[in-house]
Amino acid sequence: MISMACNIAGVSMKNPIIMASGTYGFGREYQEYVAPALLGGIVGKGLTLHPKDGNQGVRINETASGLLNSVGLENPGVVAFLKDELDEMTRWDTAVIANIGGANLEEYVQAVALITENAQKRRTMNRRGVDMLELNISCPNVKQGGMQFGVQTEMAREVVRQVRNVTTLPLVVKLSPNAENITEMAIMCEKEGADGVSLINTFSAMKIDIRRRRSVFENTYAGLSGPAIKPIALRMVHQVAQAVSIPVIGIGGISSVEDIIEFTMAGAAAIQIGTYNFVQLRAGAELVEGLEQWMQREKVNSLDEIRGII
Template identity: 65%
Template sequence: MIDLSCEVAGIPFKNPVVMASGTFGFGREYGKLYDLSKIGGISGKGLTLHPKAGNEGLRVFETPSGMLNSVGLENPGVPYFLEHECSYWETLDTVRIANLGGNCLDDYIQGAILIQEDHDKRKALGRVAVDMIELNISCPNVKEGGIAYGVKTLAAQEVVRQVRSATSLPLTVKLSPGAENLVEMALMCENEGADALSLINTISGMKIDVRRRSSVFRNAYAGLSGPAIKPIALRMVHQVAQHVNIPIMGMGGIVSATDIIEFIMAGAAVVQVGTYNFMNLRAGQDLIEGLEQFMQEENIKSLDEIRGIL
């Protein structure tokens, strides 16, 4: 028998395949295509305290082996999510992760407090909608002149510390590949009480329209994802895994069962799948089936046998 089960921050995952934030909505649309109870988990659309309209102009552009996105965290806001989406999340037999962003420290804190309060109310009624918070520190920090919290360790430290104090839910911190010192950032998160780490987020990129002589995006730069970034993501997951004692959710360009195996071998506890959801609308289902087949062929009984073997 093949055992695909994993654990992150005390939460059991039936398998290591988690849908990445911003690529799966809150699951409703994909749930019409295949049974979401088959996947390990869902990290929902990135949320901010208040609704955001997102960026103007073109938002997505296909690139060789990947895509650029400049969505700008369009989302309905935390209160709307709790009122209108969590009733659906309660019905899902998979791990549910709320991705929380913010433009200032207070936004992060208040968002976490609202999610915690809602969780406590539902739990008292014997219901659960959110199992974990994924703290996205790659959002622009307006009060720091536009520098992302995810770049400066000291700037990010207060965010992680305050959110950790605001919630008792398991907390994973999503790291930016643009961090000045990724290992230092990861160690800080662990020291401040993070239960896990998610990495990597998209890599800053650009596309120029040579006929219009301008960037195709209003904000000039956008986030690169997909198979093009996998070697970088794999290297960063491996580097961080050598220095922290908390589990890692690895992501970046995963499109096959062997990609998943690579991330597990590099030290990831589970993986998150993003861009592949746009390439294959049944990505989660297909990846799990492919993973089981690979493990059978290679006589791997459990992912624990190969986790972090490099």
């Protein structure tokens, strides 16, 4: 009997396939292509305390085997998310994960406190709230904050510590590949009470418009994602999974069942699909189906049999 079920930080998921933040809207946008209930979970678009317009100019640029983006955390803000999106999301039989960004420490703390309060209030009314938080300390596309926190372990420690103080919700910290030392960062998160880590966010990267003799992006740099980053993401997941005992969610260029198996063998408890959602709108459904077929074919009843075997 094959089971793809997994449990991440106390949240049960029917399979380990989660849609990555910023590539799946709030799920509604993909509903006509993939039934949300097929998925292990959906991470919503990165939220900030206040609404954000995002960056001016070019936001997306395709590279060899990858994608550069400079969206700059455009989002409706936490309050609008709780009011306009959460009811719909919590109707689906899939884990609802809120991704939180911030320009400074106070913004992170207030945003997380609001979502936590909301979840508690809904619980008293027997209604489901956000199931899990993913703390984005690693967005490279906002001038202030974000990335700043994701690079230095001691700066990140303060964010994780203060956020942990104001929430009882399962807390996963999303790590940046641009961190000075990603393993040290993950160990810090575990020590500060995070329930899991997810990695990686995008690599800081660049593209120059030689005709205009300037960067393609207003903020000069942009974030690189997609198959181009997969081998590095895999190496980082492998290193981090060996260093911590909390669950590690693998992210980075995953575009096939084989990629999911690689990340699982490297130690990932679950994985997220990002850029591949833009290539294949039915990515989630295709990969869930494909993973089950692979397990049947390979006579693997549970992914625990192959997790972290490398």
